[in-house]
Amino acid sequence: MIRQSKKGAALIREVAQTEVPYGTLAIWFIGQESVIIKGDGITVYVDPYVSDFLEKQHGAVRTYPAPITPEDIAGADLCLITHEHADHMDEGTLPLFHAQNREALILAPACCKEPLLGMGIAENKIGEAENRRREFFGKLAVTAVPAAHEQLDTDAEGKHRYTGYLIELNGVKLYHAGDTVIFPELIDLLSEARPDVALLPINGGDYFRRESGLVGNMNYREAAELAVRIGAETVIPLHYDVFAANSEKPGYFVDYLYERYPEQKVHVMARGERFVYVSERAFLRE
Template sequence: MIIPAVIKDEDFIAQVQQYENDKKYFHLWWLGQSGYLLLWQGKRILIDPYLSDSLTQKYAGTNRPHTRMSERVVNPDLLKNISIVSSSHNHTDHLDGETLIPVIKNNPGITFIIPEANSNFVANRVQIPEAFPAGLNEGKHITVDGFTFHGIAAAHNTVDRNEKGACLYMGYIIQFGNYTIYHSGDTLWYAGLEKILSPFEINLALLPINGNDPARGVAGNLNVQEAAGLAKTAGIQHVIPCHYDMFTFNTANPADFAAEAEAVQQAYTILPLGGHWSSEVL
C-alpha cells in the first residue's frame, strides 16, 4: 500500500500560499526522502527535491528495485516563485533531472546551489550550462535573497573529494533572519562533525535516519540512534528526521527515532508526507 500525502499538488500549493505573508515564523514542508520546501517572509526555497519516479523506472527489473512506498507530494511543474533550489550530492534522489529541469525552467532568476565539485555532472543531468549553478565547498558560503548557505562536508560513506580537494557530498547550514537550519544531505557521523556544527547554534536539523546497511548496495546514513545523538551533542534545538518511507529496500521506522530522541531528551517532530512545520514551536 502506497503511503498517501496529507496534502498534494494544487492543495499543497494553496497551503503554502496561506503562509506567504507571515513575517514572524518560517515554515517547512516535507516533500519525501530528503526533500523540503522552506518558506520565510514570502520567499520559497527547495532543498534536495525528488518528485518523480525516475529511480523506480531506472531500476525496474534489476536486482535492486526501487519500489516506491509513498506518493508524490507535488508535481514539480506547479512549483513557482522559487528563489533557490539546492542539491547536496549527485545521487538521483537528491539530484533528479525530472524534478529539477521543470523547476529551473519555471523559475527565471532561480539560484541552483550544488557542491562545486559536481558542476559538470550536474550540468549534464539537469541540461544547464556548467556555469549556471552556484558551487560551494566546505568552509565556503553564499548569500542569495537573504539566505546564507554554508558548505558542510558530508560522509557518504566517507568524505570524498575530487582532485582539487572539493567535497563530492555536502550538507548545508542555512541562515536567514534569526534562524539557522542544518540540512545534512546524506552523511554518517564522522569525527569532529559535532564540533563543526555546534558554533552555528542550529535551531532545526533535517537528518537522515535510514542507517548504513551494506547489504542494500547503496551508501549509508545516520541511523536513528546516531541522528538523535548527533543533534544532542551538537546542541541542536529541534530535529526533523528524513530519508525513510521512499523505497522499500532503504528505509527506517521514525518511531524508533522518536524513542532514541526521547531517551536523550532531544526535541523533535515526525512529519507526515507533505506535512507542515512552523518555527512557532521553537
Template sequence: MAKRISFLRNDALPTVRPGYPGNKLFGNEFANGEELFEPSFATVLKWQLEANPQKAEKKADTWAPAVVDCTAAFSSTDDMLVWLGHSCFLLRAAGVTLLFDPVLYSSLGLRHRHALPCPPEAIRSIDYLLLSHGHRDHLDEKSIKLLAAQNPQMQVLSSLRMGPLLRGMARSLTVQEAGWWQQYDLGPNSPLEITYLPAAHWHRRGLADLNEVLWGSFLIRVADKLIYFAGDTAYADHFEAIEVRFGPVDIALMPIGAYKPAYMMAKSHVNPHEAAKAVNVLRAGHVVPMHHGTFDLSDEPASEPLRQLTEVAAGGMLRGELHAPAVGEVLRWQDWE
C-alpha cells in the same frame, strides 16, 4: 603510485572557518574529510548475495508515511517547512523559497512508496534549489529539467564540480558551487545566509566518476534562527566542528534511514541512534527526520527508523523536540521556541 594531494575551494566565495585550505583531493577524487573513501564492490556483492535476517519482517512491514496535499504551499507567501518525502523539503524563510534535494519521479530501482503531496507542475516560485550531492535519490535529471523550465529565476546552490553535471541536464541553470565551510553569495540585501558544510559520504552516478563531485550539508541562518540540513552522512566529527563554529542549531533536518546492513551502510548513513547523537552534539532545539519511508534502499523494515528514533525521544535521550510530519504537512517552524 600515490595519488597527488591537492586542495580545492571556490575562491570567489568566503571561507568561514579560519585556516581551512579547501577540500582535500587525492588525484581527481574528493576526500571524505582527510581520508579517501571508495566503496568496495566486494562489499556490495556480499550484500546482494547474503540473506537479510529481517527479510520476513521487512516484507510484512507495509508502513508508509501519511500524505496530505500541499499544492497550496507553492502559491502561499507564508514562511513554512514542508517535507515532500525522502530528503526533499520546501523551506520558506523571510519570504525566500528554498527547495532541497527533489526527486519527484520514480525511476528504475528507485520507486516511491507513497504519492507525491502535490503535482510536480505545482512546484514553482522557487528562489534557490539546494542540492547536497549527486546520488540519484537526491539528484534526479527529470526533476531538474522540470524545475528549471518552471522556475527560470531559480538559482542552484550546490557543491564543487556540480555545475557541469547540472548544466548537462538543464543548460539554462545558474549554479553556485561551494566547498565545505564556504558561504554562498546571495546578494547584499538577502535576509538569509547559506553555508555549505561537511558530510561523511561519497559520490557516484556512473562507472567513472567516483568522488569527482563533492557532497555536503547546508546551514541556513535567518534572523536569529539556524536551520541545518544534514544531507546524506555517516556519523563523524563534523557535527562537533559545526557546533563549535556556529553554536547550537535551532532546527536539524536529519537523515535516519538506509543503515542496514551496517557493514555496507555505516560509512554512508547514520542509523537512528547515531542521528540522535548528532542532534545532541549540535544542541538542536527541534528535529525533523528525513531519508526514510520513501524509497527502499536497504535491509531494515520501512517503519523501523522512525520507530527507533521515537523510542529514543520517549526515553529522554534526544535533546531536541521531535517533529515527524506527514508528507506534505505544513510546519510553522518560525513559531517554534
C-alpha cells in the same frame, strides 16, 4: 508523462500563501530528504526528488507517490542539492524546476555541475557549494557543510562530493544534513553553529545494503545523539520511508529520544505536511 496534480498544485499554493513571521520558518516535507523551506518571502527547495525518473530508469519503486510533481513547482528562489545521487539530484525534476523558475539558482557540489549542464540547466544558474563558505542570497545566508556519505569523498580537484547546508533565514538557523555519517569535524562545526532546527537522515547502513550498492548514513541512535550534542532545539528525521529496501522506522528515533533525552524536541513530519518552527526570537520585542 507526469502532469500537474490537483493535490500538488494545492500544496504549492499553500507555500505561496504562507506568511512566516520573524523568528519562524515554514517547512514542507516532500519525502526522502526533499523539503521546501520558506521565511521572509524566500522559498528554498532542498533535494527536490518528485519525479518517476528513477523508477523508469532503474526500477527503484517509491513506497508512496511524491506529494507534488515537477510540473507543480513554482515560486522557488533557490534550490540546494546535497550530492549527485538520483534521489537527491533528480534528473526528472530539475529540468522542469529550472524551466519554471528561471531566476532560481541551483547550488550544488562542484562534481554536480556537468550533470546539471547535461540536464539543460543554464550555466549561469549553477552555483558551486564550496564547503564552509557562507554565501548570501538577499536576506538568506547559506553555508555548505562537509558531509561524509560513509566517507569524505572528493573529486579530481579535491572538492567534496557531498555536502549539507546551514541555512540562516528569518532569524532562524536550520541545518539540513544531506546524506552523511558522523565524524568529529561535523560535530565540532555544528556544536559551534548551534542550529535551531536539524534535519537528519536516520536510515543507517549495513553490510547487506552496501552489498546491494546502497551507501549508508547515520542511524537513528546516532542522529538522536548528534541532535543533543550540537544543541539543536528541534530535530526532524529524514531519509527513512521512500524505498522499502533502505528504510527505518521513525518511531525508533522518537522512542530513543524520549527514553534518554525527554526534553529534546522532535517532530516527525507527515507526507506533504507544513510544519512552522517557532523560535524564542519570534516573541522578542524591540
